[in-house]
Each structure stands twice: as structure tokens, then as C-alpha cells.
Amino acid sequence: xxxxxxxxxxxxxxxxxxxxxxxxxxxxxxxxxxxxxxxxxxxxxxxxxxxxxxxxxxxxxxxxxxxxxxxxxxxxxxxxxxxxxxxxxxxxxxxxxxxxxxxxxxxxxxxxxxxxxxxxxxxxxxxxxxxxxxxxxxxxxxxxxxxxxxxxxxxxxxxxxxxxxxxxxxxxxxxxxxxxxxxxxxxxxxxxxxxxxxxxxxxxxxxxxxxxxxxxxxxxxxxxxxxxxxxxxxxxxxxxxxxxxxxxxxxxxxxxxxxxxxxxxxxxxxxxxxxxxxxxxxxxxxxxxxxxxxxxxxxxxxxxxxxxxxxxxxxxxxxxxxxxxxxxxxxxxxxxxxxxxxxxxxxxxxxxxxxxxxxxxxxxxxxxxxxxxxxxxxxxxxxxxxxxxxxx
Amino acid sequence: xxxxxxxxxxxxxxxxxxxxxxxxxxxxxxxxxxxxxxxxxxxxxxxxxxxxxxxxxxxxxxxxxxxxxxxxxxxxxxxxxxxxxxxxxxxxxxxxxxxxxxxxxxxxxxxxxxxxxxxxxxxxxxxxxxxxxxxxxxxxxxxxxxxxxxxxxxxxxxxxxxxxxxxxxxxxxxxxxxxxxxxxxxxxxxxxxxxxxxxxxxxxxxxxxxxxxxxxxxxxxxxxxxxxxxxxxxxxxxxxxxxxxxxxxxxxxxxxxxxxxxxxx
Numbered sequence: 248x249x250x251x252x253x254x255x256x257x258x259x260x261x262x263x264x265x266x267x268x269x270x271x272x273x274x275x276x277x278x279x280x281x282x283x284x285x286x287x288x289x290x291x292x293x294x295x296x297x298x299x300x301x302x303x304x305x306x307x308x309x310x311x312x313x314x315x316x317x318x319x320x321x322x323x324x325x326x327x328x329x330x331x332x333x334x335x336x337x338x339x340x341x342x343x344x345x346x347x348x349x350x351x352x353x354x355x356x357x358x359x360x361x362x363x364x365x366x367x368x369x370x371x372x373x374x375x376x377x378x379x380x381x382x383x384x385x386x387x388x389x390x391x392x393x394x395x396x397x398x399x400x401x402x403x404x405x406x407x408x409x410x411x412x413x414x415x416x417x418x419x420x421x422x423x424x425x426x427x428x429x430x431x432x433x434x435x436x437x438x439x440x441x442x443x444x445x446x447x448x449x450x451x452x453x454x455x456x457x458x459x460x461x462x463x464x465x466x467x468x469x470x471x472x473x474x475x476x477x478x479x480x481x482x483x484x485x486x487x488x489x490x491x492x493x494x495x496x497x498x499x500x501x502x503x504x505x506x507x508x509x510x511x512x513x514x515x516x517x518x519x520x521x522x523x524x525x526x527x528x529x530x531x532x533x534x535x536x537x538x539x540x541x542x543x544x545x546x547x548x549x550x551x552x553x554x555x556x557x558x559x560x561x562x563x564x565x566x567x568x569x570x571x572x573x574x575x576x577x578x579x580x581x582x583x584x585x586x587x588x589x590x591x592x593x594x595x596x597x598x599x600x601x602x603x604x605x606x607x608x609x610x611x612x613x614x615x616x617x618x619x620x621x622x623x624x625x626x627x628x629x630x631x632x633x634x635x636x637x638x639x
Numbered sequence: 640x641x642x643x644x645x646x647x648x649x650x651x652x653x654x655x656x657x658x659x660x661x662x663x664x665x666x667x668x669x670x671x672x673x674x675x676x677x678x679x680x681x682x683x684x685x686x687x688x689x690x691x692x693x694x695x696x697x698x699x700x701x702x703x704x705x706x707x708x709x710x711x712x713x714x715x716x717x718x719x720x721x722x723x724x725x726x727x728x729x730x731x732x733x734x735x736x737x738x739x740x741x742x743x744x745x746x747x748x749x750x751x752x753x754x755x756x757x758x759x760x761x762x763x764x765x766x767x768x769x770x771x772x773x774x775x776x777x778x779x780x781x782x783x784x785x786x787x788x789x790x791x792x793x794x795x796x797x798x799x800x801x802x803x804x805x806x807x808x809x810x811x812x813x814x815x816x817x818x819x820x821x822x823x824x825x826x827x828x829x830x831x832x833x834x835x836x837x838x839x840x841x842x843x844x845x846x847x848x849x850x851x852x853x854x855x856x857x858x859x860x861x862x863x864x865x866x867x868x869x870x871x872x873x874x875x876x877x878x879x880x881x882x883x884x885x886x887x888x889x890x891x892x893x894x895x896x897x898x899x900x901x902x903x904x
Contacts (some may be wrong), residue, residue, distance in 0.1 A: 274745065
């Protein structure tokens with residue numbers, strides 16, 4: 248390595264270290280968490296060992312009962328027991344209460360547990376819960392990733408669709424995709440004529456008009472969402488205005504609807520579409536249009552065959568940014584949308600803060616990341632010069 | 640005909656962009672508790688509430704602490720890294736650049752959730768330090784971009800000249816390079832501050848009530864009960880964005896003049 252490139256690396260090193268330690272490692276840690284399965288082995292090490300030799304057919308050997316009793320006795324005070332029961336309950340509804348019941352019963356039971364436990368906790372006398380423990384003794388699991396696409400393991404290890412009532416994630420991905428597509432389309436439709444108009448103004452007028460784009464662009468997303476949150480209230484300014492103008496006789500339900508999500512998201516993301524379009528159109532000018540006109544092309548042909556292809560990089564650059572931002576949008580839909588209008592991000596937050604299930608947080612994050620990564624690769628392939636435009 | 644249509648359409652879109660922000664202003668001066676127009680009367684009660692309530696003041700203070708710390712760290716690390724990247728064509732340059740701009744591309748919600756999970760393990764969650772680290776990471780790509788752009792017009796012979804005249808590298812950088820790339824550095828710094836000051840998603844994940852920033856406090860306010868104090872907070876944030884926009888435009892103009900001047904020479 249030459250002396251100069253050593254200096255280069257030396258200068259980059261601090262930032263690189265920070266990004267690797269504070270960003271790359273956390274993301275990697277999360278991705279691994281999507282397939283990690285440590286809870287059962289941590290809480291029930293002896294049981295897992297005994298069940299390892301069991302073929303999963305019929306009932307486990309008698310020694311498994313004693314091992315389970317020992318393990319539960321041991322983990323009584325630790326956190327492991329709770330984590331394990333939550334983990335198993337995710338796989339099989341009701342597993343948690345069976346294990347809680349077992350723990351309670353063990354306080355007054357005498358060995359041999361193979362005789363006394365099944366009397367006290369009849370659910371343990373069926374193979375299901377034992378199979379469940381055995382299946383989850385592996386340090387890795389595909390359960391979370393499967394659940395993120397509405398699939399699950401049966402107790403004997405097959406993959407099946409989750410019951411219709413609990414199947415939410417495929418719909419969620421579809422909804423996220425379609426909301427993002429529509430937001431992008433609306434942004435392109437609104438931004439194109441606007442950017443064209445501004446680029447046709449004199450420099451001075453254009454810079455004033457661009458101020459009307461830049462001020463919202465620099466205003467925080469939360470403040471703009473707050474504005475819509477207030478505007479769309481039942482007693483808010485829009486409903487008040489509609490009633491005062493006697494267009495409606497009673498307030499419309501605007502807030503917490505899909506309509507609100509579209510309006511607010513388009514408002515937040517529109518500048519991202521206008522800015523690259525404007526810069527392309529400004530650079531392009533209208534000389535090509537005039538050339539086409541002088542050659543006798545009618546206005547619609549000038550537009551379709553000349554101007555549109557020339558400004559397409561601006562459309563594409565803006566659309567890719569708008570689409571990618573909307574796919575991961577959280578704040579705006581969370582505030583102005585109803586439960587039926589939430590996207591993947593809402594459930595990532597939900598599993599982090601409310602129903603604590605870090606496996607699902609990791610699995611949904613992983614899928615969203617893969618989805619975004621695929622989009623970037625596709626966009627790069629089909630949109631020439633995307634990288635350079637974004638940097639500019 | 641088309642011309643008129645485009646003009647009307649464009650102004651309608653511009654109106655749509657700005658009007659919601661303008662509506663907040665009269666609402667924040669309302670004397671009533673219901674957020675609707677027309678307002679029953681004007682008063683400063685919501686601003687009074689903002690400036691007299693501890694949780695709003697604490698949140699504002701936290702926002703400035705995190706914003707300024709982020710700005711300083713991101714600008715220093717971003718500028719040195721950009722200079723290093725620009726210095727030579729070393730192997731792995733594209734990989735390093737891609738890696739360093741990754742925080743801009745990964746969905747913020749994924750970044751936030753991952754940082755929460757990992758920072759909890761090392762005790763960085765629920766502290767302002769954790770938030771500063773997180774904000775620095777998402778803000779440095781902007782510093783990199785702006786500084787790299789202004790380094791494009793920087794003539795490396797100037798640095799060589801300074802070194803050959805006996806200046807120590809650090810002195811040469813400070814006295815020769817820095818003044819010339821200042822517009823890029825300043826723009827990056829403003830961007831870093833604005834990114835941190837506006838950031839909410841990571842703040843939702845890795846702060847608890849003691850460390851709430853201004854956006855986080857507003858978010859809590861919107862979710863729990865809608866007090867018009869939120870409109871006062873929003874106006875304060877809009878004014879701040881306005882100031883930042885103004886500074887960044889001034890910096891940009893100055894930068895353009897500088898580059899234009901050099902081209903003429």
C-alpha cells in the first residue's frame with residue numbers, strides 16, 4: 248500500500264468504524280435474530296437433551312418428565328422461564344398456560360413425575376407439547392420468517408398456512424406495496440406539470456416559486472403530518488369549511504382513513520419528486536421542443552416523442568426516491584391512518600414496543616430490507632444515471 | 640389553452656404544498672381549545688404553555704444538545720473521511736463509499752429497530768448518547784456528499800504547494816483546504832443538524848420520556864391528547880426550518896460565487 252492510500256484509510260477509519268459498529272453490526276445482529284431460537288434450550292437444557300434421543304413418536308421416555316421438573320425448578324427465579332413460555336406460545340397458542348400450570352403444580356408434587364405430573368396437568372399427557380419443545384430445541388428457526396409470510400410449523404414439523412383469522416402479513420406487504428405505488432404515481436402526476444411550469448419561468452420568478460417547494464421540504468415530516476392531523480379532524484378546518492360552504496351537512500370522517508394517508512404522504516413526499524424533475528427540466532430547457540416544432544411536429548408529438556423521453560431521468564429518479572421512502576414510512580400513516588391503513592413499519596414498531604416479540608421485529612425488518620434492496624437493484628438496472636442524479 | 644391549464648395546475652399544487660403549513664400559524668395564536676378555523680380570538684396562551692412547561696423545555700433542550708453534538712461529530716468525521724476518499728484512488732474505494740452511504744438507503748424503520756435491539760445490549764438505548772450516535776450515522780452521508788462535491792473543484796496542487804513551503808499537514812489542511820471547501824462543509828453541517836433536529840423514528844425507538852426530543856414530545860402529544868400547544872411547537876419548528884433553509888441558501892450562493900470566481904481565474 249502506498250503512503251498516500253495509507254493516509255486515505257487513516258482519514259476514513261474513524262467514520263468507517265462508527266458506521267460499522269453503530270449501523271452494520273446492529274443490522275447484522277437483527278438479521279441473525281430473525282432466525283435465532285435460544286429460549287427453549289436456555290430454559291430447559293436437561294429436557295432438551297432427553298428429548299434429543301426421542302424420535303418424536305408417541306410419548307417421550309419417563310426420564311423426560313423428571314428432566315422437565317428439574318429444569319422448571321431451576322429456572323423458577325430466572326428470566327429464562329418467561330422467555331421460553333412466550334416463545335412456545337408464539338408457536339402454539341395455549342402452550343404458555345400449560346407450562347405455567349406445570350410450574351404451579353410442581354410445588355406440591357412428588358417424584359416420580361412421570362406418574363404424578365400427567366394427573367395434575369392432563370395437557371402434558373399428549374405428545375404435542377413435547378414435540379413442540381423438541382422442535383424448538385434447535386438454535387435456529389425459520390418460524391419468524393415463515394410467520395412473516397403467514398405460514399407456520401405444525402407440531403410434527405410440517406409447514407402450513409396460518410388460520411385465516413391470524414393471517415395478516417401477506418396482506419400487509421401487499422398493502423404497503425400498493426399504497427407506495429399510488430403515492431408515487433400521484434406524486435409524478437402532480438410534480439410533472441408543476442416542475443415544468445416552474446422551469447419555464449424566469450430565473451427570478453422560478454427561485455421564488457421553488458421557495459414554495461423548499462420550505463415544506465425543509466419542514467420536518469412530523470410538523471407537516473401534524474398539519475394534516477389538525478386539518479382533517481372532525482371539528483377541523485376542512486370540515487368546518489365544507490359545512491360553512493354548505494357542501495356537506497355534517498362532518499365527514501377524514502382522519503384515520505386511507506384518504507388521509509394518501510393526502511398526507513403525497514404532501515410529505517412531493518418535494519422529493521419535484522426537485523429532481525425541476526433540475527432535469529431546467530438543464531434541458533425548451534430548445535429541443537422548439538427544434539421539434541420547427542420541423543413541424545404537432546404539440547402532442549413534441550411532448551411525447553421529445554420532451555418526455557428527455558425528462559424521463561428526472562421522473563425516474565424522483566419516483567425511485569418517493570417509492571423507497573414510502574415503503575418504509577412510519578410516522579405519517581401511524582398518525583393519520585386507521586388500523587386498516589397501516590404498513591409494515593407499523594408492525595415493526597408494534598412488535599418492538601407493544602407486543603414484545605423481537606423475532607418478529609427482526610423477520611419483518613429482514614423482509615423489508617430484502618424488498619428495498621431488490622428495488623434498488625432493479626431501479627439501477629432500468630434507470631440509467633440514477634446514482635449520479637441522487638448524489639447531485 | 641394548455642398553457643393556462645398547466646399554470647393553474649402548478650399553482651394549485653404549490654398551494655397544496657404550502658397551505659397546510661400556513662394554517663398552523665393562526666391556530667397556534669388561537670385563544671380557544673378547539674383546533675378549528677375561524678379561531679374564536681387571538682392569544683399567546685399556547686406559546687406561554689410551551690415556554691412554561693418543563694417537558695416542552697426539556698424536549699427543546701434535548702433536541703439542541705443532540706442536534707449540535709450530531710452536527711459537530713458528523714461534520715468532523717464526514718469531512719475527514721471525504722478528504723481521505725478524495726485523496727487517492729485506493730482499492731476498495733467504491734465499496735467504502737457504498738458502505739458509508741448505506742444509512743441513507745436502508746429504510747429508517749429498519750435502522751431504528753436494529754439500533755434499538757443492538758443498543759439495548761450494550762446499554763446505549765434510552766440515553767442521549769445512543770441518540771447522538773444514531774443521528775450521527777444517518778447524518779454523515781449528507782456531509783460526505785456535500786464535502787465530496789466541493790472537493791471536486793479543489794485543486795490538489797494548492798495542498799502540495801503548502802506542504803512544500805513547510806506547512807505541517809494539519810496546518811495546511813486548516814489554512815488552505817478548509818477555507819476553499821467551506822461551503823460544502825457548512826452545507827453538510829446544516830444538513831446534519833436539520834436531520835437530527837427533525838428525526839423522529841429513531842427517537843421513538845431509543846428514547847424514554849426523560850430523553851424526549853422536540854419531535855418525540857410532539858408525537859407523544861398527538862397520540863395522547865391534542866393540546867393546541869402542539870401548534871405552538873410546530874410553528875417554532877417551522878421557523879427554525881426557515882432559518883436553516885435561509886442559511887443553507889446563503890451558503891450555496893456563496894459557494895457558487897466562489898466556484899464561479901475560480902472558473903474565471
